[in-house]
Amino acid sequence: MTDSTFDKSRNLFERAVKLFPGGVNSPVRYFQPHPFFVESANGSKLFTNDGNVLIDYCLGYGSVFLGHGNQEIGSEVKHQIEKGNLFCIPTEKEIELAEVCTEIIPCAEMVRIMNTGAEATMHSIRLARAFTKKTKIIKFEGGYHGAYDYVLNKAGSGAAVQQYADGILSESSAKTITMPFNNFEALESTIKKDENQNDIACIIVEPVLANTGLILPEKEYLNDLRNITKENNIVLIFDEVITGFRLALGGAGEFFGIKPDLATFAKTLGNGFPISLIAGNKEIMSGFAPSGSVYQASTFAGNPISVTAALKTLDILTNKKNTIYPNVARTCDKMVKAIRDIVEGKKLNVTVNSIGSMYQLFFTKNPVRDYASVKTTDGKSFDRLFRTLLSKGIFIPPSPFETCFVSTVHNEEDLEKTIDAYEFALSKVTNI
């Protein structure tokens, strides 16, 4: 098989860079010397403008759990387009979606539908501050909740590559406390400090950190978070933008058996259509205007296209949950086992973390359990791995601070090709 080349993409990037800052519309899409351009996508595959077919493990940064261009969702959406695409007036479908969510999501007594993950996390923090009448928030190093002022401290995803602090008022992030993940003692002593004791409004956490590579919560850690937040009148927010409907139908809340006060969802919710929501405790959720005094509003919130896509996605996931979740986890486990075997055979200092349909490989032999350990991994080797995989038709997110995602439509053939590519790529990684 010949290696993929990206000449057309290079030409397109030359046009793009004159028009968009850095040539892209979101920083994580850029990688050196230039990103490739996609013409279409289907199932597990991306088709680039250069004529390359790539097996996709980025999947819209975890959004496209059921694969690209799902026909069932597409046909519902087409039908809805014929009936109108934006009303800004309530629809029955919004109620149906909320009813499904209250069935599926353990903490959902009420929901508010929005458009993006950042909107959902931002407004859940505002809601928590209003409910508790406290001001400070706690987030975790490497946790990513969106590109807005007060959660970019030591954030993951693209913000992990360098600290992007320009344009952010120090006042706006002065109330954000950033703690190491998986370190309950540090968290407990911070909460107990005199200056914090009565002023922490919420803890916002990705229950599985998936924007700084992939980091699993250690045993009891999420339970400890639940207990300490209850004891101190702190709102616990699970940011399930990635884990929601992916780790289990009911997200990490179901998977780990823990009920946060609020939880935010996006990505898999619409299988690639832009939609997000906050779900949670009725008393807290009632704080949103117009029933309460926390203002949250959006022209596109609850638009019938995204709601239709979400309804169909959740319908598919609900009806097939007994096969979808075990099967996708099996596919991911197979891949992870094969990668671990390759690594062992080549005696490489590599650690692979995985859970459900997500995995990431780190160039270190040490356990990767927090942001500090991710930062010690060898970026050059990761870069080499990424480029070699790409040349062999495999697309993983271009950064070690992201997670690789498996969809429900990745098949045996994809898996074999991917494992062969890892075997080849890992034989090229020499400097570890």
Ligand SMILES: Cc1ncc(COP(=O)(O)O)c(C=O)c1O
């Ligand atoms: C866990 C998490 N929260 C929030 C966000 C922000 O979502 P969006 O990019 O839709 O604003 C992301 C995006 O990657 C995310 O992974």
